[in-house]
Amino acid sequence: MEKTVFVSYVVLAVLVSLLLVFSGRGMLVGDKNIVETMERVGVPRRSYTVLALLKFAGALGLLAGIFYRPLGIxxxxxxxxxxxxxxxxxxxxxxxxxxxSPFVLAVVSAIPLVLGLATA
Incomplete structure (x- = not known):
């Protein structure tokens, strides 16, 4: 059972990381859809880089969590x-x-958290 949970963590960590990198890249290059959403919410453009870097850090942390679970958690x-x-x-x-959309991403991000805790 633990091996299945670990494999599930790895698969989700990789998929969520890819999603985060794609989204963060869109913020950095000013993707039209992302910029429209951010403007609608009132996020200043000067914050895009910081928010993108947070996504990249989260992606890197999830991937590092494959080898060192506390970092992934x-x-x-x-x-x-x-x-x-x-x-x-x-x-x-x-x-x-x-x-x-961000609610679904919060739930999707919680799944590696639960799987990481289960295999810690």
Whole structure:
């Protein structure tokens, strides 16, 4: 059973990391859809680099967690908090249409957290 949980962690860590890198890259290059969403929520452009770097750090932490589980757990906690913060930002901006995406990403980020804890 533990091997299955570990393999699940690895697969999800890789998939979530790819998603984070793709999203962070979009922030850095000013992808039209990402910029529109960020402007709608009221995120200043000067924050895009910091937010993208946080995504990259989360991706790196999840991948490092394959070899050193505490780092993966810490990264997953940070990602869950990051995306819950995004949900709050959408709700504060009355952007109910945009809130489900970061909520789903918070849940998806919580899965490696649970799997990491199960295999720690």
């Amino acid at each position: 810490a990264a997953a906690v940070g990602l869950v908090l990051y995306f819950l913060g995004a949900v709050v930002a959408h709700l504060r901006a009355d952007d109910l249409k945009g809130a489900p």
